[in-house]
Amino acid sequence: MADDLTPLYRTMLLIRRFEERVAEMYTLGKIGGFCHLYNGQEAVATGAIVTLRPDDYVLVYYRDHGHALARGAEPKRVMAELFGKATGLCRGKGGSMHLFDVAHGFLGGYAIVGEHLALAVGVGLAINYRGGDQVVTCFFGDGAVNGGMFHESLNLAALWKLPVVFVCENNQFGMGTPIAVAMSLSDRLHEKAEAYGMAHDVVDGMDVLAVRDRVADAVRRARTERAPTLIEAKTYRFVGHSMRDPAHGVYRTREELDAHRAQDPLKTFPRLLKEKGLVTDEDLATVDREVRAIVDEAVVFAEASPVLPPAEIEKDVYA
Amino acid sequence: MTVMAYRDALNLALKEEMRRDDRVFLMGEEVGAYQGAYRVSKGLLQEFGPRRVIDTPIAEAGFVGAGVGAAMVGLRPVVEVMTFNFAVVAMDAIVNSAAKIRYMSGGQVSVPLVIRGPGGSARQLAAQHSQALEAWFCHVPGLKVCAPSTPRDARGLLKSAIRDDNPVLVIESELLYGTNGEVPEADEVIPLGVAEVVRPGRDATVIAYSKMVREALAAAETLAGEGIEVEVIDPRTLRPFDWNTVLESVRRTKRAVVVQEGWAFCGVAAEIAARISAEAFDDLDAPVERVTGLDVPLPYARPLEAATVPDAARITAAVKRTLYLL
Numbered sequence: 001m002a003d004d005l006t007p008l009y010r011t012m013l014l015i016r017r018f019e020e021r022v023a024e025m026y027t028l029g030k031i032g033g034f035c036h037l038y039n040g041q042e043a044v045a046t047g048a049i050v051t052l053r054p055d056d057y058v059l060v061y062y063r064d065h066g067h068a069l070a071r072g073a074e075p076k077r078v079m080a081e082l083f084g085k086a087t088g089l090c091r092g093k094g095g096s097m098h099l100f101d102v103a104h105g106f107l108g109g110y111a112i113v114g115e116h117l118a119l120a121v122g123v124g125l126a127i128n129y130r131g132g133d134q135v136v137t138c139f140f141g142d143g144a145v146n147g148g149m150f151h152e153s154l155n156l157a158a159l160w161k162l163p164v165v166f167v168c169e170n171n172q173f174g175m176g177t178p179i180a181v182a183m184s185l186s187d188r189l190h191e192k193a194e195a196y197g198m199a200h201d202v203v204d205g206m207d208v209l210a211v212r213d214r215v216a217d218a219v220r221r222a223r224t225e226r227a228p229t230l231i232e233a234k235t236y237r238f239v240g241h242s243m244r245d246p247a248h249g250v251y252r253t254r255e256e257l258d259a260h261r262a263q264d265p266l267k268t269f270p271r272l273l274k275e276k277g278l279v280t281d282e283d284l285a286t287v288d289r290e291v292r293a294i295v296d297e298a299v300v301f302a303e304a305s306p307v308l309p310p311a312e313i314e315k316d317v318y319a
Numbered sequence: 320m321t322v323m324a325y326r327d328a329l330n331l332a333l334k335e336e337m338r339r340d341d342r343v344f345l346m347g348e349e350v351g352a353y354q355g356a357y358r359v360s361k362g363l364l365q366e367f368g369p370r371r372v373i374d375t376p377i378a379e380a381g382f383v384g385a386g387v388g389a390a391m392v393g394l395r396p397v398v399e400v401m402t403f404n405f406a407v408v409a410m411d412a413i414v415n416s417a418a419k420i421r422y423m424s425g426g427q428v429s430v431p432l433v434i435r436g437p438g439g440s441a442r443q444l445a446a447q448h449s450q451a452l453e454a455w456f457c458h459v460p461g462l463k464v465c466a467p468s469t470p471r472d473a474r475g476l477l478k479s480a481i482r483d484d485n486p487v488l489v490i491e492s493e494l495l496y497g498t499n500g501e502v503p504e505a506d507e508v509i510p511l512g513v514a515e516v517v518r519p520g521r522d523a524t525v526i527a528y529s530k531m532v533r534e535a536l537a538a539a540e541t542l543a544g545e546g547i548e549v550e551v552i553d554p555r556t557l558r559p560f561d562w563n564t565v566l567e568s569v570r571r572t573k574r575a576v577v578v579q580e581g582w583a584f585c586g587v588a589a590e591i592a593a594r595i596s597a598e599a600f601d602d603l604d605a606p607v608e609r610v611t612g613l614d615v616p617l618p619y620a621r622p623l624e625a626a627t628v629p630d631a632a633r634i635t636a637a638v639k640r641t642l643y644l645l
């Protein structure tokens with residue numbers, strides 16, 4: 001297998017298999033609360049995060065499992081967090097929507113739409129303040145684009161020449177509301193950056209190589225020119241908004257979903273690798289076996305882990 | 320000791336902390352070239368330059384959020400809100416981000432952020448510019464809140480807030496900016512969560528903060544003329560609250576009056592009164608009294624405004640009620 005492409009496939013497959021098990025565990029009552037799966041959108045986090053250096057920063061919205069895994073968070077610690085266990089990334093205090101892994105520059109999942117765009121601006125400000133050359137990448141959905149924080153944050157990032165890459169995962173729906181119902185000029189989302197004199201780009205978010213290449217350009221611009229970029233990755237989620245709603249039937253049809261499933265990066269990317277003669281079916285099966293073992297181990301680890309004792313409830317409020 | 324104005328004491332604290340620690344910077348509307356809407360940041364841009372004194376657009380949600388982000392990666396931002404009424408626009412950054420990040424991350428990320436500016440009424444600024452919203456912030460675990468009443472406390476508490484590893488709101492007062500008081504030459508850092516007995520007394524305890532301390536002291540002076548010795552306590556920090564000092568005093572005087580400028584319903588005084596009533600129940604000789612602003616948006620007209628905000632006369636009357644003299 002070609003070295004530079006194998007990890008992309010492995011990461012995307014890890015996310016997919018991980019999310020499939022999360023859905024199972026949710027159904028079994030092992031995982032609670034709001035739980036938003038990343039199925040279908042794997043190419044965005046995978047292609048974008050692979051372009052980053054270990055000392056760069058990542059902030060994400062609440063659909064954050066995939067980004068944490070792509071950034072190198074240990075799958076068993078992510079799973080344990082979803083199970084609410086003491087061995088979880090956040091000791092069971094954050095949960096699905098609030099994964100943090102500072103050791104990997106993963107500065108959290110945020111569940112108020114748009115809130116973390118301003119935090120990313122502040123991280124970018126701190127990078128420039130110290131004269132560093134890191135980059136902060138901020139992921140959010142198309143729904144965030146209609147709120148004030150998007151505009152305030154883009155203005156500040158452009159005004160202050162901050163090394164921020166804004167990655168909008170346009171999965172066509174803000175929960176169940178189609179983008180065209182909520183956004184003026186929704187077919188030109190990325191062009192909103194024009195208003196701030198900010199570089200912008202649009203990319204097929206189902207194509208991991210395209211995402212990687214376009215985000216790499218933006219990261220280079222941020223690192224060397226101190227200039228932010230807005231990237232719109234057009235993607236599609238194959239599951240409901242959260243575990244509490246169906247994948248289709250209410251706000252979109254099965255036919256629409258199936259049409260997008262044909263673009264599934266977990267189908268198209270391995271097909272491409274095979275066409276290029278970079279992998280065999282056997283290679284792909286091996287990766288799947290390895291990834292399934294990692295996910296199995298994560299579940300076993302999460303199951304076996306303890307919950308924090310009640311005495312820990314009041315810790316971590318203040319430093 | 321040097322006598323200086325409250326605004327100059329804040330300015331001194333900022334200069335001292337910025338000289339001491341390069342991670343400290345000031346950000347907000349008009350803080351740089353304009354020298355601060357209330358001149359608290361006078362001279363800072365000249366001394367520290369635009370890297371550390373950053374003028375922002377009028378976009379509180381964005382720049383308070385940016386302060387949170389900068390704090391998350393180790394800087395120590397001081398974010399000025401021109402008034403705390405405008406912080407309402409940034410409540411998401413304050414309540415959902417700053418106050419939660421340490422807890423949600425299981426202790427991985429701290430937010431050493433200061434948000435400061437004036438709160439409460441001034442002179443005829445009308446309903447939208449006159450609110451005492453400290454209860455909103457005090458309500459939220461993860462935040463610390465202080466409200467200094469003197470130049471000395473303003474400097475010492477702000478320095479403490481800047482050195483603290485948590486989000487701290489320093490609520491100042493437009494009507495106190497021009498008031499003078501003694502400030503020590505030494506590098507005094509007043510710890511958060513420590514109250515001060517500003518006037519000792521034996522007959523009743525009055526708890527007041529921010530500019531209400533002046534009204535409480537005026538009331539105490541009037542009552543002293545009638546032979547009633549009031550103990551006035553300024554908690555200085557509202558969260559964490561110095562319960563020991565207050566409860567010790569109330570157990571001694573057996574009477575308590577809690578004063579706040581803001582609305583009574585669900586206010587800071589309600590919490591203080593509840594705690595005193597529960598923990599000093601056996602020592603109390605009268606129900607705890609509250610003196611608060613009237614339950615209305617603040618009116619513009621001067622006489623109406625004056626009748627809405629608590630004053631020394633209302634505090635005097637409340638003390639007398641606890642002594643069954645009215």
